[in-house]
Amino acid sequence: MPALPGFTDNPFQTRDDLVRASIALIKPLERYRSPQRAFIKLSTDTAAGFDEVAAQLEGFARPLWAIASLLAPGNSADGLDLDIDSWVCGLRAGTTPACSEYWGDLGNSDQRMVEMESISYALLMAPEAFLSGMDALSRENLETWLRQINARQIPRNNWRWFRVLVNLALGSQEEDIVAHDLNVLDSFDLGEGWSSDGLWGDERKQVDYYSGSFAIQFARMLYVRFMEDRGLASHDRNRVERYKQEARQFASAFWRYFDVDGSAIPFGRSLTYRFAFAAFWSAVALAGVQLDAPLDNIGVVKGLLFRHLRWWRKHPGIFNTDGTMNIGYAYPNMFLSENYNSPQSVYWCLKSFTIICLPKTHHFWTAKELRHPLAVQILPALQLLDEVKLLWPPRHIICNGRSHHFLLSAGQGTTKAHRAREAKYGKMAYSSFFGFSVPSGPLLEQLASDSTLTVSLDGGEQWIVRANPFDVRHRQIPIIASDGTAKIDEVTRSVPSLVSTWRPKKAIEFQVQTILIPASDLWSGWHFRIHRVKWSPAAIVPGIIKLVDAGFAASGSTKTGILVAEKELKRLLDQNSAGMEGWGKDEQSCLILSDCSASGVVDLQRELMSAPCSGYGKLATEKAALVVRADANTNLITQRTLVPAIQNTLVAETGLKTTAEVWLATGIFAVSKTSGIGMKEVQKLWFKRPTIHVAAKTEEEEGVRIMLP
Template structure:
């Protein structure tokens, strides 16, 4: 895709840089405005699940996040060349029931409720611009159209914030409907400042960027900003102060989702909103919330926003040839989209540009940009204890080492009909460099099952991917010296781990209990998965069972443009070349070297120390290493990928009718290009692996330990 001047060449250092980027993003929309300016319809012509009127309303409303910020009283739109009258005219025409471009009356669960949020923001942030030119009839039309949101049914999720902000813009925040909405929204709290997108329960367990930065936490900060502008009653003051406290708590962990180069770990739904990842940081700044260390200096927050935008400027594939933004992540990709994504939906990314409401003289702009909190760490390759952090509300372990920035995940999921929901919530690991993959079909290569478990209960005819694990808990895994493992020493340290259980089918007696263990600097580039597999042979026919445990999807393309080819793994490791672009496998492992990075898996099951008896099950495969050539365009960041994996074939002992049991252990290896680690060091790290010790205690808690050797 072509570069977009003003964005892809933007240094993103000053306020004027962001103004210039806004112009680059907004100007291509002008050609697609309707005659009365109330609609914008891009030329890509794909459809969302809701009506076309709402889709084209999105095109009008979502740019208002940047436009209204630039028109704030103390702000400045100098250099933007903004046609303000166009947006004012569109607002009047869209809310005028006699206009041919009327946006229509609201129904229950109506998409237009979502677009009311940005319109409410415009009225709150720049009322003089949007209201001063309206006569009494136009104002009455606008107010009548907005007030419809109070009489309609809404989902019990982040949408309730849209109604709260609309009523705030209308000056009627004391209405009973708002009181009930705020009560419901507060019930979504998970602790530590986190909120789920709806009540956490069997139908949904979602705590991602949508609740964290796109909607709930973002809207809370807008509420703080605009409520404090008006003066507060005691009850309002109490809520505002609580939201500030929870923002500080949330921020104390949320910064870990951002790598030192500005990239964020993609996870969850609505990833086509792209740099809306940083919207929470913008909202915190405009709300004037003082964060705690290591974010206490506003220059740290400034750096998180600007580095994130710099990362996105390096992704020209996000733009269509006409300069508009496409649906996708690092390139156009409908596989990852949701049913609610119209071509215009993507402009929710402009929530991050709300920072433009702060004038040039504000401390955010005058302060020095400071580096990422982990950027000053010593140049070691893997996280120390301070760089591995368990965040319990989202059920994530954040790993921020130099070799690779990623998270381990267990416990989220949803029964809602979001496309690729299993890929967006059910994988065991997510990476800022490798991204993750979404399915394009039902075959194994089409499922592109990176960083997850996939099971076939019918010997490969149909595959089921990991989703909605249960019995989720955290624990501390001890790391022992070899003397301690023999009972003669002490525990060197511990590392947090996540444990969860998954059943591919509720009606079939087959389950996998997985323990996810991050590594420290002791085993740079690694994390480990220990699976306890239990099944009833009598309940599974015709058998055998296949289980695929996969690593991160790596680029399958060499610098020449040709696909990476296979080489003997031994020769792949013995080469002296500075750059190696190939893949190889042996009996126990598979490794991909490409794009200056490495991704591999190793079967550690044979090396399990004091491994328990199989309990009536055995492995039929002698060489489990597998290389999956994923379908093109399944990965979010790279169009052509290879996935290293292990495939185990599980069978019950002959004539056994009792429950069968197997222990499997997988080492996952990954080093990103951004780490700066060269091929020679990658080879050394690949060969440095621990021993895993499992003590199975029938009827009691199993013990898993890592042994230094």
């Protein structure tokens, strides 16, 4: 894909840089605007699940995040290569019922409600710029169109913020509606500053960027900014101060999702909004919220925002040949998209550019950009200090490590019909470098089931991926010293873990309890998964279960662009061949070396020290390492990928009335290109792994320990 001048060549260091980038993103839209300027329809002729009028309204409304910020009081519109008057014309035409470009009346749960948020932001941030060119009738039409939202049913999720902001922009007296919506929104709180996107329950367990940067936390900061601008009543002051405190709490964890190179760990839905990942950093700065250490210096926040934008400038694949943005992540990808993504939807990314509402003299712009809080200079690159952090509200363990930046996840999921929902919420690990993969079909290669469990209960004809785990909890896993005879000398330290249970089918007696264990700084590049598999042999015919435990999806292409070929594993692990690219496997492990990175898996079952499984009849376990050549364009970041995995085939005698049980253990290894770690050290890290000790205790308590060599 071609570069976009003004964005892909942008240093992203100053306010002028962000202004130039915002104009570069908006200018290509001009050729697709309707005669009266109320619609934008890009040339990509794909559709969203809502009507086409609303889709083209998206095209008009979403650029307003940047345009209104450029026109904020104290900023000059002089020299901006934008036809500002045309946006006022579009606003006037779209809200005039007699006009051919009228945006239409609202229905219940209407997509038009979403686009009212950016329109309300424009009226709040730059009222003079948008209203001075309107006569009394046009203003009345605008108000009437916006006010429809108060008479319509609206989902109990982040959309409630759109109605709050509409009423704030109108100076509305609909206090009962606003108060009710705010109470509904506050009911989504999970503690520690986190919010779910809707009430947390069996149907919806979503704590992602949507409830962070994309919508809820972002909207809270707008509410703080504009409520303080107009003066606060006493009852409003308490809520504003609470939102500020919760923003501090949220920020104290949210920065951990960003790597030293600016990349964020992709997780959840709507990832085509791309650099909206960083919108919270813009919003918290424009709201003037003083954050806690290590973010108490505004230069740290500035660095988190700017580095993220600099990461995206390295990915010109996000642009079409005409300079508009496409649906996808690092390249065009419809497998990733949601049913509500029109070609114009992607411009929600401009929420991150709201920071340009701050004038040049603001201390955000004059402050020195500072490093990531965990960054240290280890030549040839900046690297993260090793740190493992449990974040319970999102059910994540963030692994900020010198080898790899990723998270472990258990407990999120949704029954809503989001495309690839199992991939977006149900995987066990998500990486800022390797990304994750979404399915293109039902076959194992098409499922591209990286970083997750995939099970077949019919011998391999049909596959089911992990989703919606339950009985989720966290616990500490001791790291113990051993004299080589499994004797425990002393407990030296511990690491947090996530424990959860998954049932592929409710009607079949088969379940997997999984313990996800980060490796901490002792075993750089690793994390571990312990699976306790229980099933009724009588319920599964023909009695053959296949369970695939997969690692991170690695690039399937070499530096020269050819496909990564199979090689003898011993050759790959030979330090004299440190520059070699390829993949290899043996009876218990598989390793892929490509694009200066590594991804591998090891079956730890042979090294697993455990109490013997109870005698539940005849039980056979077969194991094999394999490389899954995933369908092209299933991974978010890399078009061609290979997925290392361990396949366990479980065969139990049929007709038994008792339950069968087996313990499985997998080591997952990954070193990212951005870590700067050379292949010789990667080969050393591959062999540096612990022994896992399991002593089954009760149904509620697992005696799992990691043993130092």
